[in-house]
Amino acid sequence: SQQGEEDPQALSIQEGENATMNCSYKTSINNLQWYRQNSGRGLVHLILIRSNEREKHSGRLRVTLDTSKKSSSLLITASRAADTASYFCATDYGNNRLAFGKGNQVVVIP
Amino acid sequence: NAGVMQNPRHLVRRRGQEARLRCSPMKGHSHVYWYRQLPEEGLKFMVYLQKENIIDESGMPKERFSAEFPKEGPSILRIQQVVRGDSAAYFCASSEDRDEKLFFGSGTQLSVL
Numbered sequence: 345s346q347q348g349e350e351d352p353q354a355l356s357i358q359e360g361e362n363a364t365m366n367c368s369y370k371t372s373i374n375n376l377q378w379y380r381q382n383s384g385r386g387l388v389h390l391i392l393i394r395s396n397e398r399e400k401h402s403g404r405l406r407v408t409l410d411t412s413k414k415s416s417s418l419l420i421t422a423s424r425a426a427d428t429a430s431y432f433c434a435t436d437y438g439n440n441r442l443a444f445g446k447g448n449q450v451v452v453i454p
Numbered sequence: 455n456a457g458v459m460q461n462p463r464h465l466v467r468r469r470g471q472e473a474r475l476r477c478s479p480m481k482g483h484s485h486v487y488w489y490r491q492l493p494e495e496g497l498k499f500m501v502y503l504q505k506e507n508i509i510d511e512s513g514m515p516k517e518r519f520s521a522e523f524p525k526e527g528p529s530i531l532r533i534q535q536v537v538r539g540d541s542a543a544y545f546c547a548s549s550e551d552r553d554e555k556l557f558f559g560s561g562t563q564l565s566v567l
Contacts, residue, residue: 377556441502441510
């Protein structure tokens with residue numbers, strides 16, 4: 345099935361460092377979204393980038409979208425221990441069925 | 455404005471029993487979605503509903519699973535004659551309109567013994 349695929353799968357960094365995650369997809373999308381999930385909890389929406397947008401910022405988050413390469417990246421700057429979570433990209437092909445990747449486990453070491 | 459409310463938080467059933475999962479969307483949201491998450495996996499779409507209508511159930515297994523979103527009350531995901539393979543976290547999400555971000559509930563962890 346078509347879905348976002350995140351890379352790398354697991355990331356361990358020191359507090360204060362930047363964390364970068366990538367996501368690839370297969371066909372044209374309406375928008376791409378990033379979500380965060382703490383262990384055993386629901387997903388929290390972080391940012392949505394539409395197919396006609398190339399870059400978006402929200403606080404310490406920066407998302408880019410390259411539709412020619414069918415890829416997106418999520419950058420978390422100046423990471424904090426509280427950023428430890430799983431991060432998922434989800435692609436919307438215009439049918440309201442979000443296709444989620446398997447997620448990136450990010451661990452920020454204090 | 456309360457978020458998306460799901461209950462129960464944990465549900466234990468024996469094989470062959472029925473499981474009923476409830477979801478109250480955020481106030482003002484008329485679009486409800488159900489997703490299933492297996493351990494170490496991303497979420498898999500199951501069904502998309504609007505009030506009294508099933509819009510897209512392409513992710514629902516053909517048998518034993520059903521969903522509704524009545525005019526009054528929460529959305530219900532019903533699993534009949536549960537099997538061990540149904541054990542998973544079931545998440546409900548809602549949105550104000552199509553093509554908008556989703557707000558997720560905390561999920562129901564279903565365990566089938």
